[in-house]
Amino acid sequence: MPVTTRRLAIASAAFVVFAASGGSALAQKKYDTGATDTEIKIGNIMPYSGPASAYGVIGKTEAAYFKKINDAGGINGRKINFISYDDGYSPPKTVEQARKLVESDEVLFIFNSLGTPPNSAIHKYMNAKKVPQLFVATGATKWNDPKDFPWTMGWQPNYQSESRIYAKYLLKEKPDAKIAVLYQNDDYGKDYLKGLKEGLSAKAASMITAEESYETTEPSIDNHIVKLKSTGADVFVDITTPKFAAQAIKKIAEVEWKPLHILNNVAASVGSVIKPAGYENSQGIISAAYLKDVTDPQWDNDPGMKEFLDFLAKDFPEGNKLDNSVIVGYGVAQTMVQVLKQCGDDLTRANVMKQAANLKDFRTEVLLPGVTINTSPTDFAPISQLQLQRFKGERWELFGDVISGDVGG
Amino acid sequence: MSAAIEDVVTESPGVIEAVPKRAMTLGTGTSLVMLGLLLLTPLFVKNFIIFQMTMLLIYGVAVLALNILTGGSGQFSLGQSAFYAVGAYTSAILMEHAGMNYALTLPIAGIICFAFGFLFGQPALRLSGVYLALATFALATAMPQLLKLGYFEQWTGGVQGLVVTKPDPPEAVQSMLSWLHLKMSQDMWLYYFTLVITIAIYIFSVNLLRSRSGRAFMAIRDNEIAASAMGVDVALYKTLAFGVSAGITGVAGGLGAITVQFVAPDSYTITLAISLFLGMVVGGVGWLPGSIVGSAFIIFVPNIAEGISKGLSGAVFGVLLFLVIFLVPHGARQVAIVGQQLIGRFRKN
Numbered sequence: 181m182p183v184t185t186r187r188l189a190i191a192s193a194a195f196v197v198f199a200a201s202g203g204s205a206l207a208q209k210k211y212d213t214g215a216t217d218t219e220i221k222i223g224n225i226m227p228y229s230g231p232a233s234a235y236g237v238i239g240k241t242e243a244a245y246f247k248k249i250n251d252a253g254g255i256n257g258r259k260i261n262f263i264s265y266d267d268g269y270s271p272p273k274t275v276e277q278a279r280k281l282v283e284s285d286e287v288l289f290i291f292n293s294l295g296t297p298p299n300s301a302i303h304k305y306m307n308a309k310k311v312p313q314l315f316v317a318t319g320a321t322k323w324n325d326p327k328d329f330p331w332t333m334g335w336q337p338n339y340q341s342e343s344r345i346y347a348k349y350l351l352k353e354k355p356d357a358k359i360a361v362l363y364q365n366d367d368y369g370k371d372y373l374k375g376l377k378e379g380l381s382a383k384a385a386s387m388i389t390a391e392e393s394y395e396t397t398e399p400s401i402d403n404h405i406v407k408l409k410s411t412g413a414d415v416f417v418d419i420t421t422p423k424f425a426a427q428a429i430k431k432i433a434e435v436e437w438k439p440l441h442i443l444n445n446v447a448a449s450v451g452s453v454i455k456p457a458g459y460e461n462s463q464g465i466i467s468a469a470y471l472k473d474v475t476d477p478q479w480d481n482d483p484g485m486k487e488f489l490d491f492l493a494k495d496f497p498e499g500n501k502l503d504n505s506v507i508v509g510y511g512v513a514q515t516m517v518q519v520l521k522q523c524g525d526d527l528t529r530a531n532v533m534k535q536a537a538n539l540k541d542f543r544t545e546v547l548l549p550g551v552t553i554n555t556s557p558t559d560f561a562p563i564s565q566l567q568l569q570r571f572k573g574e575r576w577e578l579f580g581d582v583i584s585g586d587v588g589g
Numbered sequence: 590m591s592a593a594i595e596d597v598v599t600e601s602p603g604v605i606e607a608v609p610k611r612a613m614t615l616g617t618g619t620s621l622v623m624l625g626l627l628l629l630t631p632l633f634v635k636n637f638i639i640f641q642m643t644m645l646l647i648y649g650v651a652v653l654a655l656n657i658l659t660g661g662s663g664q665f666s667l668g669q670s671a672f673y674a675v676g677a678y679t680s681a682i683l684m685e686h687a688g689m690n691y692a693l694t695l696p697i698a699g700i701i702c703f704a705f706g707f708l709f710g711q712p713a714l715r716l717s718g719v720y721l722a723l724a725t726f727a728l729a730t731a732m733p734q735l736l737k738l739g740y741f742e743q744w745t746g747g748v749q750g751l752v753v754t755k756p757d758p759p760e761a762v763q764s765m766l767s768w769l770h771l772k773m774s775q776d777m778w779l780y781y782f783t784l785v786i787t788i789a790i791y792i793f794s795v796n797l798l799r800s801r802s803g804r805a806f807m808a809i810r811d812n813e814i815a816a817s818a819m820g821v822d823v824a825l826y827k828t829l830a831f832g833v834s835a836g837i838t839g840v841a842g843g844l845g846a847i848t849v850q851f852v853a854p855d856s857y858t859i860t861l862a863i864s865l866f867l868g869m870v871v872g873g874v875g876w877l878p879g880s881i882v883g884s885a886f887i888i889f890v891p892n893i894a895e896g897i898s899k900g901l902s903g904a905v906f907g908v909l910l911f912l913v914i915f916l917v918p919h920g921a922r923q924v925a926i927v928g929q930q931l932i933g934r935f936r937k938n
Contacts, residue, residue: 228895229903230860266895266902271750271856272849276641276888283637297750301851304752365737367748395734 208525214288215527220520221261222246223281225293230268231396235294237499238317239264241509242292244496245517255520258527263287269294271301278302282311289314289532292335292512296320296367299332307331312533314519315512315562319446320371324561326537331529333536333560335512337470339368339444340375341564341585343419345468346442347379348583349568350387350415354440358389360413362404362428364420365393372419372444389413394424402431409437418443422452429457429465441465445566450475450575451502459574468566468583469576470551471511474501476575484545507546514544515553515562550582615878623878627784636776640848641888643780646787647844649884652868653794653877654837660875661798662830663810665718668709668725669865671732672702672835674857676842678736681751681852682744691756691847695786698843699836706835710828729862733854750853753846755779783844790837794877797833806830871913873922882921886913 214221226239246260254260263285265277274293281287289312293299296318306313307329315335316323319342323334350357361376363369373391377384390411392404401424408416409432416439418428425447432441441464447453448467451474472479479485488510492499499506520527522535539562542553553562565584569576615623627646631639655669679698683689709728716724735741737748745751757763758778766773797803805826808816817823846852864887871886872879894905917923 228899231858264899266891266899268860268891269855270858270860271851271853272644272845275849275851276644279637279640283635297748297853297855300750300752300853301849301856304850365748370748397730397734 210526210528210531212288212528212530213286215258218258219261220255220258220527221263221285221287222516223278223285223287223290224262224264225267225274225277225281225290225298226264227269227294227298228266230270232269232295235317235505236266237503237505238292238294238509238512241496241499241506242513242516244499245491245510245513248491248495249517255517256524260520267298269298271297274298274301275305278305282306282309287311288527289529291315291516292317292509294318299323303329303332310529312529312536314532314536315515317508317512320367321375324559326558326560331533333533333555333562335515335562336508337445337563337566337585338561339371340378341561342445342468342566343372343375343417344379344585345566345568345583346417346466347376348585349466350442351380351383354415355383357387357415357440358411358413359387359415359417360390360392360408360411360439361388361417362392362394362401362408362420364424365395368446369393369419376417394420396421401427405431405437406435409435413439415440415442418447420444420447422447422449425453426457429453429461433458433461443467445469448569448576449473449502449504452504454571462571465571466568467571467576468568469578470548470563470566471504471507472546472548473504473576474507478575482545488546511544511546514546515539515542518542548578548582619878624788631777631780636774639774639776639780643776643783643848644845645881645884645888646780646783647841647848648865648868648887649881650787650790650844651838651841651865652872652883652887653791653880654834654841655865655869656872656875656877656880657794657798657806657837658830658834659869660877661803661810662806662827664713664827664830665722666725666831666834667722667859667862667866668728668732669834669838670857670859670862671725671728672706672838673842673845673861673865674732674736674852674854675705676702676839677846677852677857678745678751678842679839680843681753681846684753684847685751686744692782695840695843699840702839702842703832703836705839707828707832709835710831713831714824714827726859726862729859733858736854736857746853748854750851750856753850753852755850756847779848783848786840786844790840791877794837798877802826802829867910871910871920873920873925876920876922876925878925879921 209217224239224242226236227233228236228239243262243264246262249255250259263281265280267274267277278290281290290306291314293313294317299313299316299318302313310331313332315333318334319336319339321338321340323332324338350359361373363373377388380387390408390413392408394401394404401420405428416432418425418441420428425443443465445468448469454462472482472485474485488507489501491510492501492506518539519532519536522538523531537555537557537560539553539555548567550567551563551565555562565582567578567582568580569578631642651669651673655666658664658666676698679701680691680694683694683697684691713721713724736745755775756779757775758773762773762778798806805816805821808819808821809823809826813823868880868883868887872883890909891902891906894909895902897905
């Protein structure tokens with residue numbers, strides 16, 4: 181009897197020890213540089229000055245959102261320390277700032293750095309250092325390349341996916357179309373054009389009758405519109421940024437050209453493009469979207485939009501709700517918070533990347549209904565769905581299904 | 590301490606004042622202290638700081654090149670970013686497409702930029718002062734767009750730019766250090782590599798300005814008519830100054846490409862040209878050692894300004910710049926002279 185008791189005691193003691201050690205192993209906190217029991221350091225690089233300074237508001241929105249999260253207790257008890265630097269959209273400066281963040285400030289990862297050239301400049305560095313370069317703020321297609329660059333991930337739908345969707349639509353609705361394309365002469369414009377051509381595949385050569393490019397330094401693109409009209413095209417694919425898009429819409433009405441106007445999502449804002457160009461000139465324009473447009477009255481009573489407007493009113497009153505960048509910053513910050521929540525107490529760089537590649541049907545409520553964020557170890561393109569929309573009256577009307585246009589880098 | 594900068598700055602009515610050539614350099618003592626600092630600091634700091642110091646040297650060389658042109662021969666240029674870009678792209682293309690060793694690409698970048706600058710100097714001869722500044726400004730605005738041209742895209746990578754591989758320290762250096770159980774990082778190697786080139790260029794520039802050609806530059810700067818009356822071939826020396834300046838800028842560009850590991854049209858906009866111009870003015874026009882001070886100003890002051898206020902970093906930078914120009918209009922040179930006078934007074938007492 182005493183022997184058995186002793187045995188039992190030993191066994192149970194052993195079990196208790198085992199369970200305790202097992203339990204502590206499960207709950208063990210793992211950290212890389214930049215994370216502690218109380219803090220998660222996140223780096224960010226934005227063009228607060230220079231030619232692209234209009235996008236700097238994305239960084240300010242994110243800072244406001246993380247502050248709101250911190251005020252509510254942080255993520256799993258840890259506060260976010262958001263360190264955001266200015267690179268003036270100059271790649272050499274981006275390299276300097278990225279190195280400062282990684283080597284001097286010792287952040288856990290860099291989040292949502294903006295622009296294709298700046299991100300290209302640090303692409304190799306981040307991957308060599310094995311520091312996540314998460315949710316970069318550019319639509320270039322090359323960020324979705326988990327095999328060669330396992331530490332870099334985009335967020336928004338890439339440009340090629342979007343123009344493939346237009347190509348699909350044109351092939352179905354207007355197979356005999358004569359397409360005139362106007363694009364901005366940079367990486368963004370060329371990426372779109374490439375997607376369009378690949379989407380049209382064999383018919384690209386015969387369908388695209390005119391291609392014109394413009395420089396951002398041109399004061400007006402009117403002459404390009406006149407030239408494209410003279411080619412007799414009946415579809416106009418408009419790959420321009422907001423200022424030029426508004427000019428194009430106006431000029432097309434002025435010269436009484438009546439093509440099917442396809443406008444890229446970059447310039448689909450009602451507030452900054454359509455309204456200045458005139459509602460009457462914009463009827464029937466087709467575009468694609470993945471985010472809700474604040475200026476669109478159909479979301480007036482939408483709970484997700486209300487939450488966003490509450491955030492603006494309470495935590496970020498200086499933000500202009502008509503600025504599309506604000507809603508982008510809000511959405512991407514929410515995605516980041518979700519990834520960090522999934523990480524739990526394992527805040528290593530490898531796990532951050534693993535969780536970022538493990539988003540399943542995640543939604544931030546500023547996305548259009550039906551659009552979800554999905555990633556996997558082989559799919560580093562978080563948002564790849566868009567829905568077509570047609571401008572009618574004073575707002576966009578969504579039509580058709582949510583379409584996926586996955587393209588790998 | 591240094592006998593070289595004893596000459597007091599003389600006010601002259603011209604835009605660029607006459608700087609006596611002895612006042613263009615540092616004394617031996619000061620030079621050795623500087624050299625010692627540049628040699629030893631990297632051993633004690635993080636890789637990131639070493640990287641910043643490398644950039645400091647590279648921009649220092651580019652500012653020095655502009656200093657030879659403006660301070661030496663009296664010609665303005667707001668187009669240095671274009672030469673910098675040509676140098677950077679030459680190095681990047683030779684390294685990535687031709688597989689050439691990074692060190693060999695630098696003289697080639699220098700020669701190509703020398704030729705480019707010399708040729709550009711020809712039409713620029715007819716212009717002077719603000720008109721020349723505008724002509725070079727045109728060059729700087731045109732360059733990023735030229736780099737984007739579809740025609741060159743297969744080499745330049747167009748708007749996407751080119752990624753450059755960072756060089757490792759050579760085997761010989763590594764094996765030598767391994768005896769001492771040390772290991773040299775890529776950043777540190779690149780720093781010393783840049784330092785050697787910077788010193789070589791500095792010595793070359795100092796000697797150039799002290800030579801017959803240098804005297805010709807300065808004669809043109811001070812009075813073109815008098816210079817030609819003395820038998821100086823004004824046209825030749827003016828274009829030569831452009832060529833030399835562009836060549837040195839090209840080497841700096843090449844080093845910049847290797848250090849940053851990336852070239853793209855957006856890296857070489859007019860902002861860069863203006864920064865270099867700013868660096869020259871802050872360092873002191875015509876005072877070669879000031880180039881490194883000017884370079885420090887354009888690298889670190891924007892960071893300081895950002896630290897003070899994120900939203901108003903541009904305005905803070907403007908205020909700081911205004912203060913510098915208002916308080917010390919002759920830049921670092923003036924500070925050095927005042928410092929020297931103070932030391933002199935101490936010695937007397």
